Amino acid sequence: AREIRLASRPEGFPTVDDFQLAEAPVPTIGDGQLLVRNIVMSVDPYMRGRMNVGKSYVPPFEIGKALDGGAVGEVVASNAPGFEVGDTVLHFLGWREYGAVDAADAVKVDPEAAPVNAYLGVLGMPGMTAYAGLLDVAAFKEGDVVFVSGAAGAVGQVAGQVARLRGAKRVIGSAGSDEKVKYLVDDLGFDAAFNYRNGPVGELLAEAAPDGIDVYFDNVGGDHLEAAIDSLTMHGRVALCGAISNYNTKTPSGARNIGLAVGKRLTLRGFLVRDHEHLREQFAREVGGWIAEGKLRYQETVTEGLDRAPEAFIGMLRGENTGKALVRL
Template sequence: MPDKQKQIQLVSRPNGTPVESDFHYKEIDVPRPDQGQVLVKTLYLSVDPYMRGRMSDAKSYVEPFKLNEALAGGVVGEIVDSQSEHFKKGDFVVGMLPWQEYSLASENAVRAIDPDVAPISTHLSILGMTGLTAYFGLLDIGQPKEGETVVVSGAAGAVGSAVGQIAKIKGARVVGIAGSDEKVNYLKETLGFDEAINYKTGNIQESLEAACPDGIDVYFENVGGEIGDAALSLLNKHARVPVCGAISSYNKTEEDLGPRVQSRLIKTSALMKGFVVNDYNDRFKEGASDLGKWLSEGKLQYEETITEGLDNVTEAFLGLFEGKNLGKQLVKVAEPGN
């Protein structure tokens, strides 16, 4: 066990798009667990768009990251030292832990995972928070019905790709919006979307109208901006709009303005509802069960973009805002057992 480790801290609040100088790699001691605690070696960590909001000090649904302290997020790790009756050395766990090589955690702050069910990384992707976000946002708010048209923005990302596949399982016609021809081909040829649009080529409004001749019954919002404006203009009567994200505005320094939505919602009697996955904490077991079943049956596929090394965490995070990832963006920090 090493005595020292690297930790990634937030040292300044970004103005617009974050830059490398907003982060600092610091050498700290590797802690040792007390009674009821475990020491977790980070194997994979998750970088997610919502983290950009936590880098600001504006009031939100989650507490901002503190300056000169470690950032934190979803981590899959291996227990390398245990003072807990519930965990032993060699167990694999998942939890919300700091961006560093080794983390001290309470036995109640991590959850055991079975490496034989699926690769351990999936507990940060299709079987983790992103899969659960797609599951509850689509099924609880979107409520797709057989034959309806479901449109997903950010469709090649971790959440969007799961949303589209779950909608297909429920018998819907699915249209995905992504940012490259490669991603469009992936959505149609690999994931079985009925149609997909590259928003960077052509007119998004015209492309969406052509792809949705019967209008839109469910629009799963991950992006916002002009893409969201175009989708909202095509809502059918009693359409549903789960609002999961608005990544197009996360790095804006000015107010994000667009068409007013009230009249459209009134005219269509549509429902538009924002949510975060923690709204469904008491139903996680239900969602995980269904996702695991569909995965084992071959009804769900997933893609993970894995960046190697703790030194490249910030690069992987910043790449989210350029659409560099296909599926879930993860960082592999270490191999198990070493």
């Protein structure tokens, strides 16, 4: 069975040479385990952090070992009560064809209720991140002006639409191409959007939000966060979701105007989606409902073949994806 291993720790942007496609025996399963044949796997920004040494909120990947991450697969053998051959499960042993998954780490999903890809995207971890970040962390309320960066990505495309559907006064998005900007406005119903490569973020944001913003959903950090702090209104709130502009650099940029947060009484709050499980059911119901009614739309960027997973991962870091970046095995 094929798997992708970490060959070396990337310096700056990863390259395909930091990965190795290897052959390993199909794993044998013990008590309480499932043998899962993967169908689709996720490539996510946080995986870049796990390629570095040092402690973070998830342990680092090990050189010479298979990577892991979110995946959906089919149970082909089961040593665990409650799981049967043919079940479809969401689990954490991606980057490989076959995984020996502890039943405790597997969640059954219904491939009839939604396409399997959705359990890694709009109805999965990124969708939940958007929902919890906006509602719980940024304490969004009806009538807020909301700015979302990384808006055409997996999390961003949901965050902006949840804001719109929950009654935002105005939703503004930023993304890295004119095509993505068009997608945000024409397909997702953002009120305004800009391509951050077209000029200083501060100026572009000020133009798109002349009266300022009440909430900033930050996927990017750096100059985006700085621009948002300038634009935030009194008592503005920021959900610090990620800082992808800093993931591949040794010289991270920060918000030099952070002092403004004092006088404006801003709230800047970091969060991890895993701490917001209490919203899980509400998220599934509300976002699932909007999708079924055609009110919330989404895209995915799917790369074919496990061997191309490193390319898909690097491409995602470079912004080649619109919506959730996935790999079909």
